Structure formats: structure tokens, C-alpha cells
Amino acid sequence: MIVEEFDEQKLSDLYVCAQCGYCVNICPTYEKTPWESNSPRGKLYFLKALSKSHGIRNWVFGPKANVTELFAKRVYDCTVCGHCMEVCPVKIDLPRLWKKLREGIVKVGLAPEAVEKTRRSLLQSRNIFGVESSMRREWADYSGVEIKVKDRADIVYFAGCVASYSGRVQGIAESTAAILNHMSEDWTLLKDEWCCGHPLAVSGATQGFKEFAEHNVKSIESTRARRVVTACPGCALALKEEYPELAGIEPRFEILHLTQLLSEYVEQRGIEIPRLHARITYHDPCELGRLGGVLEEPRKVLRRCATQLVQPRYDGLNGRCCGSGGLLKGVNLPASEAIADDRLTALSQTGAEICVSACPSCIQALRDAAGRREKAPKVMDISELVTQQLGLI
Amino acid sequence: MTFLSELKSLLGVENIAENNLERLVYDHDYAPIPREIMIMFKNRPDAIVRTMSSDQVCEVLRIAHRYRVPVTPRGYATWAFGGAMPTRGGVTLDLTQLNHIEQYDEKRGLLKVQAGVVWKKAMDFLDSTKWQLPVYPSSAPSATVGGFAATGGLGYGSLRNGRLKDNVIQATVALPDGKVICLERDRETMEPIPRDGVTLDQLFSSEGILCIFLDLTIRLAPRGEVQAPVIASFYRFEDAAEALGAISKETAPFTLILNDGGFLRAKREAGFHTAGVPASGGVVLGQYSGDKGDVEKALDRFSEITVSHSGVVLPEEEAQSEWEERFYPLRVKRVGPTLVAADLLVPTSAVVKTTTYAQKLAGDAGIAVGMDVIAVGNDQTIILPMFFSDERKTLKFISHIALVKKLIDFTIGTGGRPYGYGVWNSFFVSRAEPERARELRSLKKKLDLNNILNPGKTLEAGTRFGLPLPGVIYNLSLGLMWALRKVF
Numbered sequence: 001m002i003v004e005e006f007d008e009q010k011l012s013d014l015y016v017c018a019q020c021g022y023c024v025n026i027c028p029t030y031e032k033t034p035w036e037s038n039s040p041r042g043k044l045y046f047l048k049a050l051s052k053s054h055g056i057r058n059w060v061f062g063p064k065a066n067v068t069e070l071f072a073k074r075v076y077d078c079t080v081c082g083h084c085m086e087v088c089p090v091k092i093d094l095p096r097l098w099k100k101l102r103e104g105i106v107k108v109g110l111a112p113e114a115v116e117k118t119r120r121s122l123l124q125s126r127n128i129f130g131v132e133s134s135m136r137r138e139w140a141d142y143s144g145v146e147i148k149v150k151d152r153a154d155i156v157y158f159a160g161c162v163a164s165y166s167g168r169v170q171g172i173a174e175s176t177a178a179i180l181n182h183m184s185e186d187w188t189l190l191k192d193e194w195c196c197g198h199p200l201a202v203s204g205a206t207q208g209f210k211e212f213a214e215h216n217v218k219s220i221e222s223t224r225a226r227r228v229v230t231a232c233p234g235c236a237l238a239l240k241e242e243y244p245e246l247a248g249i250e251p252r253f254e255i256l257h258l259t260q261l262l263s264e265y266v267e268q269r270g271i272e273i274p275r276l277h278a279r280i281t282y283h284d285p286c287e288l289g290r291l292g293g294v295l296e297e298p299r300k301v302l303r304r305c306a307t308q309l310v311q312p313r314y315d316g317l318n319g320r321c322c323g324s325g326g327l328l329k330g331v332n333l334p335a336s337e338a339i340a341d342d343r344l345t346a347l348s349q350t351g352a353e354i355c356v357s358a359c360p361s362c363i364q365a366l367r368d369a370a371g372r373r374e375k376a377p378k379v380m381d382i383s384e385l386v387t388q389q390l391g392l393i
Numbered sequence: 394m395t396f397l398s399e400l401k402s403l404l405g406v407e408n409i410a411e412n413n414l415e416r417l418v419y420d421h422d423y424a425p426i427p428r429e430i431m432i433m434f435k436n437r438p439d440a441i442v443r444t445m446s447s448d449q450v451c452e453v454l455r456i457a458h459r460y461r462v463p464v465t466p467r468g469y470a471t472w473a474f475g476g477a478m479p480t481r482g483g484v485t486l487d488l489t490q491l492n493h494i495e496q497y498d499e500k501r502g503l504l505k506v507q508a509g510v511v512w513k514k515a516m517d518f519l520d521s522t523k524w525q526l527p528v529y530p531s532s533a534p535s536a537t538v539g540g541f542a543a544t545g546g547l548g549y550g551s552l553r554n555g556r557l558k559d560n561v562i563q564a565t566v567a568l569p570d571g572k573v574i575c576l577e578r579d580r581e582t583m584e585p586i587p588r589d590g591v592t593l594d595q596l597f598s599s600e601g602i603l604c605i606f607l608d609l610t611i612r613l614a615p616r617g618e619v620q621a622p623v624i625a626s627f628y629r630f631e632d633a634a635e636a637l638g639a640i641s642k643e644t645a646p647f648t649l650i651l652n653d654g655g656f657l658r659a660k661r662e663a664g665f666h667t668a669g670v671p672a673s674g675g676v677v678l679g680q681y682s683g684d685k686g687d688v689e690k691a692l693d694r695f696s697e698i699t700v701s702h703s704g705v706v707l708p709e710e711e712a713q714s715e716w717e718e719r720f721y722p723l724r725v726k727r728v729g730p731t732l733v734a735a736d737l738l739v740p741t742s743a744v745v746k747t748t749t750y751a752q753k754l755a756g757d758a759g760i761a762v763g764m765d766v767i768a769v770g771n772d773q774t775i776i777l778p779m780f781f782s783d784e785r786k787t788l789k790f791i792s793h794i795a796l797v798k799k800l801i802d803f804t805i806g807t808g809g810r811p812y813g814y815g816v817w818n819s820f821f822v823s824r825a826e827p828e829r830a831r832e833l834r835s836l837k838k839k840l841d842l843n844n845i846l847n848p849g850k851t852l853e854a855g856t857r858f859g860l861p862l863p864g865v866i867y868n869l870s871l872g873l874m875w876a877l878r879k880v881f
Contacts, residue, residue, distance in 0.1 A: 012730055015425075015729075015730040015731060015783075015784060015785060016726060016727055016729065016730040018423070018723045018726045018732075019421075019422075019423050019425075019470075020423065020471060020532060020534075020535060020723055021469040021470065021471050021532075021534075021535035022534045022535050022720075024469060024535060025469070025489075025511055025514075025535065034443070034487075034489060034490060035410060035415055035441075035443075036415065036418045036419055036441075036487075037414050037415050037418050042418040045417075045418050045421070046414065046417060046418055049417055052428070057428070060432075061428035061429055061431070061432050062428055062431075062432070063417060063428065065413075065417060066413070068412075068413070068414060070412055070414050071414050074414075087534065089721045089722075089723040089724045089726070090663070090723065090724060090726050090727045091664075091724075091727070
């Protein structure tokens, strides 16, 4: 049920893995629970053993590997940040492998409770928080920012669950809307936006995923929008990669992360952003930078937003995770928080007064980490910084 | 109280793992060995013990000594000869958490690190200083300081600065009975000072059978005003190898690396960029550091030697990108999927002879081979021939392992030797280094009478049956597999 469902490429990758260990000490969750089985290398070694654990040769010579609850726990002790793939000499597509592996763990009934809870929330209320779906646009009521909900528009703003429902980061949705208004875009929210489905894809509970993809794509296409903009890297990844891969749906519209649109505004449409006299630093969201390939655009924008942009110790393709991805928050909160604390420490060490990122989940994790210490830099999403500098809110 | 319950009360249950999952993933090192061979060894540890301090390491050794339980020390297990693989079960001692940089003396250029520190971490730490590491392994992103000290200490930087041991002025080690000793060199003569009947030089490269390194104080090398990588491509491998010898003698590079056409082809096939023309017989990558004038002179000489060997110096950007790639020779594994590799220490003058023989063997076996060669001394190179195999085809794969035996036999005949022994090359130690073997044997007897520290390695291939695997059986079985290679 686990390796049996791997395609040929993934099965071959188990043998391609050099066991070199480059992925071990950069893995954020291994750092918190440093057992070999918690490292990407250890997991691959176990899977290779599992792929050989059948027949007479296995009975005589071993390796006699069995999937246990402990292994399932290890599989979910992972933020799916993709740093392992980045340092892998043979470039094994580990994030995809982890997701496929999680599908297998769900099928054998060993997934942690948080996975089932997330799945239930999504199926019942179409959002990850399990709250009334009618509350999805309430953020606009509090902020007073003008929102658009139209039948037809050039751009759909796909707000995503976190920015829509989580009070601590709803400023991202407000700011995005304000920016789109400021640029006089013909834009709209979806009348009935559902979760993008990314939590299902990343947790391996992919059974209902197609329904989410179909609903969202149909809703977007009904507006005849040319472009979809989202400030959430997870949503962007779902729309761009997971819909075609897991649901067989190729969206016929362009999908942009907000930073790509902002970069366009700055570079092609000549928008002037008054510079903030401050030292700022940028945290790359894993799903935007390493996994999404959007690295330069946020930096281009930030260089126009502040007088000094400083680089943290690990950034870009080697950026460290904030600990909130891969459902880790749900399955291992202490590890998730400890990773966020480490990341905030590294960002603080730049001496920056403001840590900027471009992802509602990262912002939430870093703000929580900031709240756990006496002195911390201010944590802002790039949309909030731009809005602030343009004086829009 | 039992052995494990003593360990649990010492370290806490959270630092002992007895579950099957952990035991399985700690049962090996880098090399994929067929299960039909592994059955001879009790390579699955009974438990894994994670230590957080040097004191804990010593205490674990004391307890193990008392109960006579085998202890296998382990860093990130990046060696390919079975060094971190148990042969008789017992406990595997995970040393990766001894990962602190303890002291940095900017003025004197000294760095004291715990043995579990990964080389890349030490390198990053020194990034913004005027010092650099004198030597580090090609697996620096995961290899630990202690592991490198135990397994040879030759790598990038050795060409200029020698072995790691030549650059360590002090090391704290735990002996098999848990006793701690601090070994030093005379600061003026750099001669090792004996303590308790042993010296630093004797314990270095003892492959974890005599001691566990706890911390090392490394004498750093000046970073220099400029660091300049340089790269040249040659149409013929022989020219490249000859140029490598001349460049290492006449200029003073920090490092010189030579990759042959087979290696470059494999890397391209794996989808990665390589420097040099597609039909290149070899590429030599060097790095110089020092005063601007000296480096410029060295680069000029590098160019002259290249041209006189019918080579071409490639653009600077190529050199920079290949220098950044120096930790990634394993990219070629993508085309394997398995690599059968031999790590050979040979005189530079024997590089062509050795690689030609390796190519002949590969031809006989019907597989491809790529060479990664590092100059580590004026007349010393490490050759890493990588034969492309597939472990899923077991019998064929074993016949490819037999090929390595033939290559090592040849290397010893030409004045070279395996770079390391561990389990898999232990059959060669008495022939390749008879004096060293005698010394190791006598020290093993003296320091570890009960044979609990990393047993069954270097001097013998200890099996699960308590007896070492006889060399005759090893020779006969691999000889047979080689003879039958075309049948499989």
C-alpha cells in the first residue's frame, strides 16, 4: 500500500539516493528530533528496505521492514519545505515523494488525528478552520476596504483560508484588496471560494481533493478572468501544480503570487513606493521561493520599499523553514514552534527592525514566535508593507 | 541492573532507541551492500544511544566495557567501508549531537570544535574571518570532524596543508574503557607528545577501533587576500593527469581536482552542467588563495602548464561554478542508480596507469566508469573510480563489487593502497601497510583487550558468528563472482 503505489521514478529514486546525508542536518524537524529515522535520508533508507520486504529472500536475508505508527509519525514530522531536495546531490523530488508517502500512510490508516480533523473540516465547511463558510468575506467588513464581488473581471483575487479567516493575518487580505483598488484593476473575489485543497494534497488525504479543484476552477473560469492572484504560496502551488497533478485539471488562466504582480507594478507600470527609512529583512516562504521558484520578485519590490534590505544567514533557495508547513503545526506543535523560534532568531540577527515575508502562514508563525519573546522585530507581510508605504490603509 | 537500564538512567529514555525502525536505519553507512552478504554480519544494532556531551560518551564506554557490549561510534555515516556499521550488534553511539564550536582564537588562528560538528558548519563559521579550514573532506556538508579524523583526514586543502592530523594541535579522545586523554603536539616542533603510551598520530586514521574523538583544536590557515578558482579542459586524459602532477608540484594550489571524460559524461547524462567541451578527456579544477601577486603568478603558471599540455583554460565563471560544485561529485549517481566505488591513494605518477586499469575492468564488466581524482600531496592523489551499477540486479552487482577487489590488488602492486579499510577493505591492510597493521594490532590489544570498540573492522572483517571472515573465502567468492560476471 505504500511503496507499491510509487511510480517507477519514485521507486528508482530510493536506489538513486546516495545516503550522503546532506539532507540530514539541514532538515528543520530532524534538528528538533535528531533521530536518523526523522531525517529525509533515514526515511528513504527505510522505504528502500520496505520495497524489498517481501518474498522468500526477505524471509531469509531480511530486511523485514514494517510500517509502524512510529514511522507514520516520522512521515508527518516534516514541513515539506523542500530544503532536502535543494541540497540533494541527485535532486530527488522529495516534496512530491513525501506527499505520495503520506497518501500511503492515510490509506493504511496510520495518519495522525490532525489529518483526519483537517479533512473533516474541509469536507464539511470548505475551509481549514471548520467555521461557517459564509464567514469567508467577513474580513472586509472589519477593515472597510472596498471589495469587489462581480460576475466578470480581469483578475480573480483568491484570498485563501488563512488570510480570510485568521484574525492575525487578515491584514494581508485587506492589503491585497487595497493594492488592487489602488492600481484600478478590474478584479473580483470569488462568490463562493473554497479552500484551494492544498492541505489535503500535503497531508495525503487526497480523496476529496478533486472536488475542491473542480469547484474553484469552475468558479474562476465563470468570471472569465485572465489572471488569478493570491497572496498565499500554498494556494498558488495548489492551483498551479496540484490541480493538474492530482485532479487532472489544467487551469486556463494565469496564476500569480501577489509578489509577482507587485514586481510587475514596480518594474513595468512604474508605481512609486515611498521608501521606509528602516532596515528590513526578508524570509522566503518555502512554497513560494524554493518550491514555487519566486525568489527575485519579492526582493525587487522590497528594495523599492525600504532604504536597507539585509540578507539573513540562510535565504533564497537555502532559506530555512518557519515551521508552519506540511501540517506540522497540527501534528507536532512544539516542534513547529521551536522551528519558528529559530527562524525568527536568525532573522533578528540581521539587526532588521522589520521581518517581511510573503505568506499568511509564515507571517502567523513568525508573529507567534515574536509574541513568545520580550524583544522582537516587527513581522509584516509584503502586502502590508506596500500598503503602509502607499498610505492605503 | 542491565546494560540498557544503566544507560537509560544515565542518559534518559528519550536518548535510547530500541525500536525496529531506528535499528534498521542505523544499520549501515554509505555503501549499499547486498543483503546476501550482509547476512554474515550482525549489522543491526541492539540499540542506538544518543549522547549530548563528552562526559556521556565516556560514561557509555565505561558501562559497555563493564558489560563487554560492542560499541559502534557513528557521525553522519558518510564513509563507504562499513565504519559506522555494527558487525556484532551492540549499541551504536550517535555522536552527531556533540556539535558545538567551542572556542575560536582569532589571534592565533585556532578553532576548537566538538567531534560531531559538520565541516560545513565550521566553514560557514569562518566565512567572515581572515582564517579558513586547512583541510576538509569533499563530503563537508555532512561529514563530521571526528569522522574525518578517524578515517584518514585527506581532502581539499591537503595539497597545501597536509593531512588533518598535521593541523590538529590538540585532541581529546575517549579510550575504549572510557578513560579520557588529551593529546597534544609540541607547539614549536609540531611533534606529537605521547600520553598514556599513545600519540595523536597513532590515533588519527585508526578508523574508530582505538578511540572516539571528542574534540579537536585545529590550526587554521590564513584565508589570504584573494581566492581564485581556475579550470582547464584537456582533450586527452593523459595530458590532464600529467598537467595535474606538474601544477601540483610547481604552483601551490589549495586544491586540485581532476575529472575524466567518463565522469563528465555521466554528470551531463544526469542532467547537470559540466565545464569543458563535450569531448573533453579531462578537466582540472584548482583553487588558489593568498596574496594577490602570488596568486596571479600561480594562475599564470597554471595557464602555461595547461597550454603546454594541449589544454585550454576555461572562463572564470566556469571555474567559479565548478568550485561551488566541489561537494557534489555524487551527482553522477543519478545514472547508476548504484555506484560501486573504490577510494584509492596512489602516487600521482600512477594515476594514468590506475585509471586505465579501472577502465579496462569496467569494459570487461560491460559498465561505465567515471573518475574523480584529488591531488592531496606532491606525489599523492586520491582516485575515486565510480563504476555505474544497479544493486537491484543482485548477482551482476556482486560481480561489480568483485571488480573493486581486482582494482585494489592492482593498486597495491603499483605502490598505492586503499584510502580506508573498515570492514570491506580490511582484507588488504596487512599487505598494503604491514607496519601500520602491526601497530594498530598491538594498540588494539593494549587499549581494547575485550574488543568492544568498533569490533570487526580494519584488522579483520568480524562476522556475527564471532569469527572474522577468512581472506581465502573472500578472495575465492569474489573471484568466482568475477569469473561468472558474463553469465549474470
